[in-house]
Amino acid sequence: MNVDRLRRVISAPDVSGTRYKLLEEIAHGGMGVIWSAIDTQLDRKVALKVLPVWDGQRDTPGSELLLREAGVLATLEHPGIVPIHDAGTLPDGRVYYAMKLVEGRQLADARAGASRGDLLRLLQRVIEPVAFAHSCGIIHRDLKPENVMVGAFGEVLVMDWGVAKLASTGAESGVIGTPAYMAPEQAAGQNDRVDERADIYGLGGILRFLLEGQVIPRPLAAIVATATAAEPDSRYASAVALSADIARFLDAEPVSVYRERWWEIVLRWTLRNHTLLLLLLAYLIMRGLTLFFLGR
Amino acid sequence: MNKPVFGLLLGGFLGIFDGLTSWFTPAVRDQLMGIVIGSTIKGIIAGVLIGYFAKKVNNVALGTIFGLAVGALLAFGVCQMQGGKYYFEIMLPGSILGLVVGLATQKFPARTTS
Amino acid sequence: MNFPPTHYSAVREASSSEAGARGRAWDRLVAAYWQPVLRYIVMKWRVEESEAKDLTQGFFAAAIEKNYFAGYDASKARFRTYLRVCLDGYVANERKSAARAKRGGGAEHVEVDEALLAGKNLDEYFREEWVRSLFGMAVDELRALSEERGKEIAYRLFAKYDLDDEGHDPEASYQRLAAEFGLPATQVTNHLAWARREFRRIVLASLRELTATDEEFREEARALLGVSLGGSE
Numbered sequence: 001m002n003v004d005r006l007r008r009v010i011s012a013p014d015v016s017g018t019r020y021k022l023l024e025e026i027a028h029g030g031m032g033v034i035w036s037a038i039d040t041q042l043d044r045k046v047a048l049k050v051l052p053v054w055d056g057q058r059d060t061p062g063s064e065l066l067l068r069e070a071g072v073l074a075t076l077e078h079p080g081i082v083p084i085h086d087a088g089t090l091p092d093g094r095v096y097y098a099m100k101l102v103e104g105r106q107l108a109d110a111r112a113g114a115s116r117g118d119l120l121r122l123l124q125r126v127i128e129p130v131a132f133a134h135s136c137g138i139i140h141r142d143l144k145p146e147n148v149m150v151g152a153f154g155e156v157l158v159m160d161w162g163v164a165k166l167a168s169t170g171a172e173s174g175v176i177g178t179p180a181y182m183a184p185e186q187a188a189g190q191n192d193r194v195d196e197r198a199d200i201y202g203l204g205g206i207l208r209f210l211l212e213g214q215v216i217p218r219p220l221a222a223i224v225a226t227a228t229a230a231e232p233d234s235r236y237a238s239a240v241a242l243s244a245d246i247a248r249f250l251d252a253e254p255v256s257v258y259r260e261r262w263w264e265i266v267l268r269w270t271l272r273n274h275t276l277l278l279l280l281l282a283y284l285i286m287r288g289l290t291l292f293f294l295g296r
Numbered sequence: 297m298n299k300p301v302f303g304l305l306l307g308g309f310l311g312i313f314d315g316l317t318s319w320f321t322p323a324v325r326d327q328l329m330g331i332v333i334g335s336t337i338k339g340i341i342a343g344v345l346i347g348y349f350a351k352k353v354n355n356v357a358l359g360t361i362f363g364l365a366v367g368a369l370l371a372f373g374v375c376q377m378q379g380g381k382y383y384f385e386i387m388l389p390g391s392i393l394g395l396v397v398g399l400a401t402q403k404f405p406a407r408t409t410s
Numbered sequence: 411m412n413f414p415p416t417h418y419s420a421v422r423e424a425s426s427s428e429a430g431a432r433g434r435a436w437d438r439l440v441a442a443y444w445q446p447v448l449r450y451i452v453m454k455w456r457v458e459e460s461e462a463k464d465l466t467q468g469f470f471a472a473a474i475e476k477n478y479f480a481g482y483d484a485s486k487a488r489f490r491t492y493l494r495v496c497l498d499g500y501v502a503n504e505r506k507s508a509a510r511a512k513r514g515g516g517a518e519h520v521e522v523d524e525a526l527l528a529g530k531n532l533d534e535y536f537r538e539e540w541v542r543s544l545f546g547m548a549v550d551e552l553r554a555l556s557e558e559r560g561k562e563i564a565y566r567l568f569a570k571y572d573l574d575d576e577g578h579d580p581e582a583s584y585q586r587l588a589a590e591f592g593l594p595a596t597q598v599t600n601h602l603a604w605a606r607r608e609f610r611r612i613v614l615a616s617l618r619e620l621t622a623t624d625e626e627f628r629e630e631a632r633a634l635l636g637v638s639l640g641g642s643e
Binding site: 002054 | 538541542545546549572573574599600603606607609610613614617627628631632634635
Binding site for chain 2: 287
């Protein structure tokens with residue numbers, strides 16, 4: 001008797017009689033197991049998310065959360081949010097949902113070798129689906145580098161909406177999220193105080209992660225500090241505001257959360273208009289040379 | 297402020313500056329006032345033309361080349377008025393300043409999206 | 411935190427005041443733990459199998475007579491761990507008595523055969539033997555069920571495909587089985603699906619019986635399936 005094989009027999013979702021054909025387990029975490037599969041009706045690869053066999057039957061707390069996650073994904077139709085195709089119950093009684101199979105890299109891998117400008121533009125693409133979710137009244141609550149995928153063509157997807165909540169719902173008990181990227185009010189279990197700004201904190205944490213090992217100019221450091229402020233009122237009021245400040249930084253314009261000193265203004269203007277200044281310098285050098293040679 | 301006006305002001309300012317540098321050439325120092333006035337007018341004309349081009353054409357490369365061409369052409373005209381003298385001293389700075397105005401009017405003032 | 415019990419539990423029923431319920435519960439516990447206890451005694455105490463059988467027999471007899479498991483608290487430890495601690499205590503006492511009887515001395519010092527453990531510690535070894543026992547019981551139940559329902563073919567396919575200790579390519583294996591049993595490949599798939607579904611149900615039902623609370627059931631399911639989901643073993 002091969003015990004490991006029998007373990008797999010028990011763990012694997014029972015897809016007999018469904019349109020899916022299992023391929024392999026690709027990930028597992030606290031909120032379920034993800035398998036790659038083939039949708040035999042549409043002849044395409046999908047990802048199936050199921051709960052562990054002991055926790056995934058209908059009417060268990062785990063299955064209610066999974067179906068809620070499916071509901072959230074179904075509401076959020078955005079290029080930066082993985083689309084959901086199907087949800088239901090498998091023959092073994094476990095609830096599941098099927099979504100697009102994302103083949104790409106995690107943010108940590110996409111970060112390697114990228115310039116600061118590229119990283120900031122990458123973060124802006126992460127912010128877009130988050131801002132969209134906020135506009136639909138949904139807060140992610142678990143934003144972290146591991147939940148961001150960069151696809152083969154550079155598309156950015158925010159994943160794992162398993163602990164997302166409707167901004168309008170009341171407080172839940174317990175601490176929800178990942179400690180390293182969790183806003184202080186979330187870490188303290190003050191779920192009634194958790195709103196879109198908790199996601200701003202997570203985005204700030206991702207920004208800090210992207211900039212690890214780089215020299216960070218003061219205006220950019222101020223952006224990170226504002227996004228990750230301990231008090232929600234001290235953070236950016238919205239994901240859009242954070243993205244706008246990043247855009248200003250990229251365009252060498254003053255950012256809203258940093259008051260520049262005069263020499264910083266001069267330096268920024270100089271860097272922004274360096275071509276023009278170089279031409280003027282060329283004129284002056286040329287003028288000087290002609291006067292010098294004429295004088296001789 | 298619109299681009300032709302900006303071009304006018306920048307071209308005029310640079311024209312004054314360019315004209316004043318002739319003070320360092322003793323041979324023409326006594327004609328300084330005339331040179332400055334002429335250079336200023338040349339700068340204003342160039343600035344308006346280049347600024348108008350920048351208003352119509354949103355392309356840094358084309359705007360810069362246009363500025364270079366206008367600056368060189370007007371400088372050539374001045375050289376002809378001087379009896380075909382001082383080509384190097386007049387056309388080279390004139391062309392570069394045309395470049396500068398061409399680039400500057402493409403960037404400033406920033407275009408507003410309608 | 412104590413979770414209210416919501417399912418039949420042989421662990422709880424072992425302390426029942428009703429003799430019939432107690433008997434059934436002990437039957438279940440002994441069936442599940444006999445082999446793991448026996449193998450554990452052999453491994454840890456380096457005794458012959460015959461002596462290990464006597465110790466196993468003695469342990470369960472003592473456990474039933476003295477109701478060892480009445481003091482079990484699911485909030486403090488898993489039942490499997492509690493049983494092993496009781497077992498260690500029982501065997502240590504028995505060996506001390508035996509050694510005193512032999513030569514009037516203290517207990518023998520025993521060294522564990524590291525090679526046999528194959529890199530696991532004793533706790534892991536006990537767990538693996540318990541898993542093996544549980545799966546073994548489930549296979550027997552599946553066989554009986556398939557005979558009862560006239561689905562012997564499903565059991566035979568399951569035994570050939572999932573119990574045989576060989577690596578294989580699923581597609582080729584289904585074709586091979588279909589040829590061997592004279593069935594279309596789709597029927598092979600359906601039979602296997604039935605057998606696996608029932609096997610899964612039997613294993614999880616057995617596991618529920620062998621745990622005291624839902625929380626313990628979930629933890630033991632993770633241990634059984636070798637999956638770490640953020641919790642510890």
